[in-house]
Amino acid sequence: MLDSLVAGALADASERRATRSLAEVESAALARPAAIDALAHLAPADRIKIIAEVKRSSPSRGALAEIADPAALARSYETGGASVISVLTEGRKFGGSLADLEAVRAAVSLPVLRKDFIAEPYQVFEARAAGADLVLLIVAALEQPLMRELYALIGELGMTALVETHSAAELDRAIDLGAGLIGVNARNLSTFELDQDLFGTLADRIPAGVVKVAESAVKTPADVAHYRAAGADVVLIGEALVTGDPVATLTEFLGS
Numbered sequence: 086m087l088d089s090l091v092a093g094a095l096a097d098a099s100e101r102r103a104t105r106s107l108a109e110v111e112s113a114a115l116a117r118p119a120a121i122d123a124l125a126h127l128a129p130a131d132r133i134k135i136i137a138e139v140k141r142s143s144p145s146r147g148a149l150a151e152i153a154d155p156a157a158l159a160r161s162y163e164t165g166g167a168s169v170i171s172v173l174t175e176g177r178k179f180g181g182s183l184a185d186l187e188a189v190r191a192a193v194s195l196p197v198l199r200k201d202f203i204a205e206p207y208q209v210f211e212a213r214a215a216g217a218d219l220v221l222l223i224v225a226a227l228e229q230p231l232m233r234e235l236y237a238l239i240g241e242l243g244m245t246a247l248v249e250t251h252s253a254a255e256l257d258r259a260i261d262l263g264a265g266l267i268g269v270n271a272r273n274l275s276t277f278e279l280d281q282d283l284f285g286t287l288a289d290r291i292p293a294g295v296v297k298v299a300e301s302a303v304k305t306p307a308d309v310a311h312y313r314a315a316g317a318d319v320v321l322i323g324e325a326l327v328t329g330d331p332v333a334t335l336t337e338f339l340g341s
């Protein structure tokens with residue numbers, strides 16, 4: 086499944102490249118105001134921080150929410166106390182787009198994450214050109230040399246990589262990269278199985294100084310507390326926010 090998600094994302098990128106060349110996207114990326122320092126917003130603190138996701142649907146859960154106005158949703162996330170906004174830009178299975186990212190960028194002053202299946206430099210330049218401050222890199226989807234290249238490019242463009250892992254071996258590869266922001270996804274992107282305890286079993290391997298993100302499977306304040314107790318600095322939440330009242334849900338989760 087992960088392979089086909091990556092293949093689809095690359096096919097869509099190559100279609101966009103037919104009308105907007107790499108050189109054009111690169112100069113649009115360089116013309117943007119400087120990216121926001123996302124690590125400053127996510128630095129470990131007395132309370133948990135939240136990355137709130139704009140997510141319409143997913144291959145595992147199907148349609149979640151219509152989200153006619155992603156900018157309005159992102160403003161609610163900002164009002165509710167989110168630290169970063171994640172925007173799924175994958176179109177085939179998640180119903181997202183780069184237009185969503187641009188709309189969100191224009192609507193909030195928080196850092197914005199491009200959440201997609203990134204596997205070539207063109208997509209990184211696109212992210213910056215649309216105003217992203219962070220880009221997701223999924224270790225399971227990338228060979229180490231390519232991951233290194235993409236990680237370096239994200240840094241050169243002033244952005245922050247969120248490096249996503251799902252096993253001890255993947256975590257070691259993220260650490261080897263020198264990543265300052267590492268996520269553990271409870272969802273296996275090949276089987277879609279959820280393991281809410283995976284973060285806790287891997288957290289001790291993450292070096293001091295790295296910001297630790299627990300991704301997926303947060304439905305209740307108890308789930309937030311579970312990740313916090315296991316050492317998470319940040320939780321990344323999609324479904325619970327798009328299917329409930331975003332401000333009330335964030336307020337409740339941040340109080341836990």
Ligand SMILES: O=P(O)(O)OC[C@@H](O)[C@@H](O)c1c[nH]c2ccccc12
Nearest residue numbers: 270300301302303321322323324325
């Ligand atoms: O909707 P949830 O269970 O709160 O999960 C959000 C987020 O972690 C999930 O959307 C996600 C994590 N990693 C990904 C990689 C690609 C696409 C989506 C994801």
